[in-house]
Amino acid sequence: MANADSKRVKSVILQGVYEENLKIGAGSSASVRRRAILRHRRTAVPVLLILLVSLALVPGRFSPLPDRTPAAEPSALAEPAPMLPWPDILSGYTHAPLAPPPAEKIVSAPLPAVPLDAGRLLDYDLLLNSDSVRLSAVFGLGVQTIVIDPGHGGKDPGAIGSRGTMEKDIVLDIALRLRDRLQQSGNYRVLMTRDDDTFLSLAERVRFANTHDTDLFISLHINALPQKESNVTETYYFGPPSDLYTLRLAEQENRGSDIQTGDFRNMIRKIGDLLKEQESATLAATIQQSLFSNMQKYDKKISDAGTKIAPFVVLLGVDAPSVLVEISCITKQEEELSLGTESYRDQISLFLQQGITRYLSQRHIQVVKGEKNDKEIGNKSG
Amino acid sequence: MTKKSATKAAEKNKKLLVGIDLGTSRSAIAADNGKRKWVESYVGWPRDFIARKVVGKPVLFGEEAVAHRLSLDIYRPLKNGVIKEGTARDEEAVKELIRHLLSLVRPESDDSRVRAVVGVPAESFKVNKVALKKAVAEFAESLLVVSEPFAVAYGVEALDNAMVIDIGAGTVDFCIMHGTVPAEEDQRTVLTAGDYIDQQLESFLRERYPEADFTLNMVRRFKEEHSFVGEPPEEVKVEIPVEGKSTLHDITDEMQRACESILPAIVETTLELIAKFDPEYQDAIRENIILAGGGSQIRGLADYLEKTIGEYGPTTIKTVEDPLFGGADGALALACEMPEEYWTEL
Numbered sequence: 001m002a003n004a005d006s007k008r009v010k011s012v013i014l015q016g017v018y019e020e021n022l023k024i025g026a027g028s029s030a031s032v033r034r035r036a037i038l039r040h041r042r043t044a045v046p047v048l049l050i051l052l053v054s055l056a057l058v059p060g061r062f063s064p065l066p067d068r069t070p071a072a073e074p075s076a077l078a079e080p081a082p083m084l085p086w087p088d089i090l091s092g093y094t095h096a097p098l099a100p101p102p103a104e105k106i107v108s109a110p111l112p113a114v115p116l117d118a119g120r121l122l123d124y125d126l127l128l129n130s131d132s133v134r135l136s137a138v139f140g141l142g143v144q145t146i147v148i149d150p151g152h153g154g155k156d157p158g159a160i161g162s163r164g165t166m167e168k169d170i171v172l173d174i175a176l177r178l179r180d181r182l183q184q185s186g187n188y189r190v191l192m193t194r195d196d197d198t199f200l201s202l203a204e205r206v207r208f209a210n211t212h213d214t215d216l217f218i219s220l221h222i223n224a225l226p227q228k229e230s231n232v233t234e235t236y237y238f239g240p241p242s243d244l245y246t247l248r249l250a251e252q253e254n255r256g257s258d259i260q261t262g263d264f265r266n267m268i269r270k271i272g273d274l275l276k277e278q279e280s281a282t283l284a285a286t287i288q289q290s291l292f293s294n295m296q297k298y299d300k301k302i303s304d305a306g307t308k309i310a311p312f313v314v315l316l317g318v319d320a321p322s323v324l325v326e327i328s329c330i331t332k333q334e335e336e337l338s339l340g341t342e343s344y345r346d347q348i349s350l351f352l353q354q355g356i357t358r359y360l361s362q363r364h365i366q367v368v369k370g371e372k373n374d375k376e377i378g379n380k381s382g
Numbered sequence: 383m384t385k386k387s388a389t390k391a392a393e394k395n396k397k398l399l400v401g402i403d404l405g406t407s408r409s410a411i412a413a414d415n416g417k418r419k420w421v422e423s424y425v426g427w428p429r430d431f432i433a434r435k436v437v438g439k440p441v442l443f444g445e446e447a448v449a450h451r452l453s454l455d456i457y458r459p460l461k462n463g464v465i466k467e468g469t470a471r472d473e474e475a476v477k478e479l480i481r482h483l484l485s486l487v488r489p490e491s492d493d494s495r496v497r498a499v500v501g502v503p504a505e506s507f508k509v510n511k512v513a514l515k516k517a518v519a520e521f522a523e524s525l526l527v528v529s530e531p532f533a534v535a536y537g538v539e540a541l542d543n544a545m546v547i548d549i550g551a552g553t554v555d556f557c558i559m560h561g562t563v564p565a566e567e568d569q570r571t572v573l574t575a576g577d578y579i580d581q582q583l584e585s586f587l588r589e590r591y592p593e594a595d596f597t598l599n600m601v602r603r604f605k606e607e608h609s610f611v612g613e614p615p616e617e618v619k620v621e622i623p624v625e626g627k628s629t630l631h632d633i634t635d636e637m638q639r640a641c642e643s644i645l646p647a648i649v650e651t652t653l654e655l656i657a658k659f660d661p662e663y664q665d666a667i668r669e670n671i672i673l674a675g676g677g678s679q680i681r682g683l684a685d686y687l688e689k690t691i692g693e694y695g696p697t698t699i700k701t702v703e704d705p706l707f708g709g710a711d712g713a714l715a716l717a718c719e720m721p722e723e724y725w726t727e728l
Contacts, residue, residue: 006541009561013561014719015724017724155585156585226455
């Protein structure tokens, strides 16, 4: 690089470093995260509106309008769609043809234009920024397939206790018990990434989940800590996409009101990300709550590390809402002894089941709340 | 102004610029007074008052902490590339580590104000910026946080059409440089790194030599002395005790398998990252790949990657001269060249 060029590039880079660091606010990471989620939700408002209207007008598998389109192929939804007043919402819009898009972008018949109504947007903002409403409820998404992923296996033993107890064996046993418990309800298809002592790479686990129409993914692990006297339970989920991603997507969305193929794909992806995050966080919270409150009965000193966000590859890769549970710590000798007993492992599977069941029942509550909010919104706009 | 008061004012305004590479396994510091130091990224606190008496210090670092690990609550605060959120001890460990690193380059009598550029694993840069800033606030007048591979790139002036692959203990960080601060889509992190090799090697050795008595720490030393990929440069034989008797073991195959276990992810991520870049510049980037971090010292690695990635077009892979200080030197270069107005007080 020529000297002048190098100087110019360095100057740009140094300014960039400064600007990047300016963004590191004084607030806590939690508040930063919360702001990010809120920002995410806000940018999702127009996207969701456009998407919903376009979905309503383009018949197909993704249409959220119940009873409007014939079920051309089997739906993955286990629960009935919520009674949301979509027809009322749609009635407020005038459908007019779009200005013709550039020839190379035309993939089908031109889409109808959707003039946006500011009042309606505000209503959607209320709907989406309410903590009691989740996208799964808005879209009436159910859970049919649950994948349980016992960590490690085969040549990879995972954590090993001082008595030689291996993480791979404990989590497999708990996973099998959990599978049996969940299957008893008869409501879910429960699959295991492995049901014997087989080694699976993370990529294989992710591929398994993504090719089996997974609705929930639960990865089970046992922790190991250098502090041998500690016992901790914690549940992880993956965080939201980067701010930059959101920003760029927002830029794309703001180009105009016409929906082009690329934009459409991005919208779906973005809503998918938000949906995954909301559901993963809720699932993590209910599992963690159930595990900790129950395991305290066995170990009074067990620490509640809560739900955490972490860049685990397996959580990133799986498309469905997913969590990674670190049940307890094998490095604590007493805990290793307990994990070696069948009754304790069976109890853990019960605590996990309780957490998952609570999550699944809360999805229903969220639907009800969503309806309530819709009514309130309806009254307000009416 | 008198000469005396001018000297006093100059003393007051004296600044020490430092570049810190806060690594998963090792942390290094380079200062503009010419001092450079590194330490293993371990921090340990005595478990009780007896341990405190035995070790003779309130907190221990690096190899000293590892040596006394049985008496300590020991932490590797950036294990897996991030500070575990909400774990106060990990945050405290980062703080102690930074305090210790600064003490290594700044004599106690020196009261100059510190301006620091800290390079951290890319994942930590994304997740822990605020925690890092808080950890450094006590010791520095102002601070800038950057990702490790970016610091390395700046240090070797690979600022445009280049790619840095920083192979650390907890993570392998990838970063494409294109004449500006790399955005998140220009960076990737893979978690199969040096620690993963250790775990694999340990598991292979336990399988082949069940009677041998060794620790993960010993396995790590074997790796650091003998790691290689591709054709073995020589037979790898190490002494491992069996029932208390030191015995020579041939670990050539196991070493090769363990070291090569991280290659698929590196190759795949490199190709993916390049493929996503502007096609007009993909060739230029492929011809300017720089390996950094402790993992870059694996023998045969650069050749292997050059050959494998070379199947997609001409490829040149270089290794930084001093992997231990590559990040710290780059961070110091950033600190030295940072305009005055970009330093804001914490």
